[in-house]
Amino acid sequence: MFKELDPILHSQLRLAVMSLLIGVKEADFTFIREKTNSTAGNLSVQVQKLKDAGYIDVVKQFKDNYPQTTCKVTPEGILAFENYVKALQEYLKVGN
Amino acid sequence: MPEEKEFSEQESLQLIASMIKKAKGSYHDTGIGSLLWGTVISVASFVSYLRLEYQFDIGFDIWLLALVAIVPQIFISIREKKNAQVKQYDDDVVNAVWLVFGLTIFGLSFYQLIVPGVTGKIIHEEGWDLIKHYNDGSKPDKVINPFTPSLNSIYILVYAIPTMVTGLVKKFKPMTIGAGITYLFFIASCYTNSSNDMLLGGFTAIVCWFIPGIILRRKYIAQRKASNV
Numbered sequence: 001m002f003k004e005l006d007p008i009l010h011s012q013l014r015l016a017v018m019s020l021l022i023g024v025k026e027a028d029f030t031f032i033r034e035k036t037n038s039t040a041g042n043l044s045v046q047v048q049k050l051k052d053a054g055y056i057d058v059v060k061q062f063k064d065n066y067p068q069t070t071c072k073v074t075p076e077g078i079l080a081f082e083n084y085v086k087a088l089q090e091y092l093k094v095g096n
Numbered sequence: 097m098p099e100e101k102e103f104s105e106q107e108s109l110q111l112i113a114s115m116i117k118k119a120k121g122s123y124h125d126t127g128i129g130s131l132l133w134g135t136v137i138s139v140a141s142f143v144s145y146l147r148l149e150y151q152f153d154i155g156f157d158i159w160l161l162a163l164v165a166i167v168p169q170i171f172i173s174i175r176e177k178k179n180a181q182v183k184q185y186d187d188d189v190v191n192a193v194w195l196v197f198g199l200t201i202f203g204l205s206f207y208q209l210i211v212p213g214v215t216g217k218i219i220h221e222e223g224w225d226l227i228k229h230y231n232d233g234s235k236p237d238k239v240i241n242p243f244t245p246s247l248n249s250i251y252i253l254v255y256a257i258p259t260m261v262t263g264l265v266k267k268f269k270p271m272t273i274g275a276g277i278t279y280l281f282f283i284a285s286c287y288t289n290s291s292n293d294m295l296l297g298g299f300t301a302i303v304c305w306f307i308p309g310i311i312l313r314r315k316y317i318a319q320r321k322a323s324n325v
Contacts, residue, residue, distance in 0.1 A: 015108060015111055015115075023116045027181065
């Protein structure tokens with residue numbers, strides 16, 4: 001019996017964001033946008049979905065009068081990501 | 097990147113691997129700190145070399161520049177921390193290595209400054225002195241403090257440590273190569289006199305910090321331009 005792939009993570013941009021955040025302590029919205037080659041609007045929506053799922057923490061603050069959004073993966077996010085990778089590996093084992 | 101495009105398990109794994117690689121490969125530094133120290137240490141070393149080689153006095157200790165440079169470095173560090181777009185897990189380790197490096201350099205300078213005088217005093221209290229005696233009798237004998245062996249080679253060796261760690265941890269080749277060259281300079285310095293060691297110290301600052309600083313600066317400016325487009 002295969003585990004179902006987490007629908008929150010099985011989306012290209014959300015998975016890219018999570019994969020990026022998993023390797024760093026925290027990252028600025030601009031940094032994520034640059035690395036994922038996404039638009040600000042699309043990224044905002046996906047970041048919000050990850051936040052609603054409890055996979056990331058989002059901190060909004062002002063720095064030198066400019067808004068700054070910082071994202072950080074939560075322990076729940078790490079667990080979900082690990083489970084997603086394990087499920088992927090199972091699919092690929094059978095595929096081979 | 098499209099939001100809901102269908103993608104296979106294989107593509108998912110590829111995406112994960114590529115994003116993790118992107119996160120790991122992003123060494124964010126403005127390069128200003130490297131340029132500052134590359135300039136200060138190379139200038140101080142070259143001036144020391146010229147002073148020793150041509151026997152002239154500039155009226156102050158050129159190495160005081162290194163002490164003065166700590167002030168702008170504090171401001172640079174605070175600003176860079178504030179403006180950093182990403183914080184990585186290994187940042188704390190690399191920063192700790194540079195802090196320990198700073199303390200080690202301070203310790204070595206302190207040793208060089210204090211130990212000869214203190215040793216001279218101790219042996220004088222023990223009832224003997226170290227005398228400089230000219231064999232041809234051209235000058236009178238002179239009491240001297242015991243000298244420490246040339247520490248310049250040790251400084252060169254110590255310069256390589258944080259540079260190599262940063263280069264390896266941050267996968268930043270210019271620093272790894274710079275540190276590698278520095279180990280060769282260290283070996284060379286074991287066979288040269290103090291003034292030439294100073295010259296090697298100057299070149300060390302250029303390969304360890306000045307050149308990587310220029311590369312980091314260019315990269316930083318290019319990234320800023322790209323994100324402002």
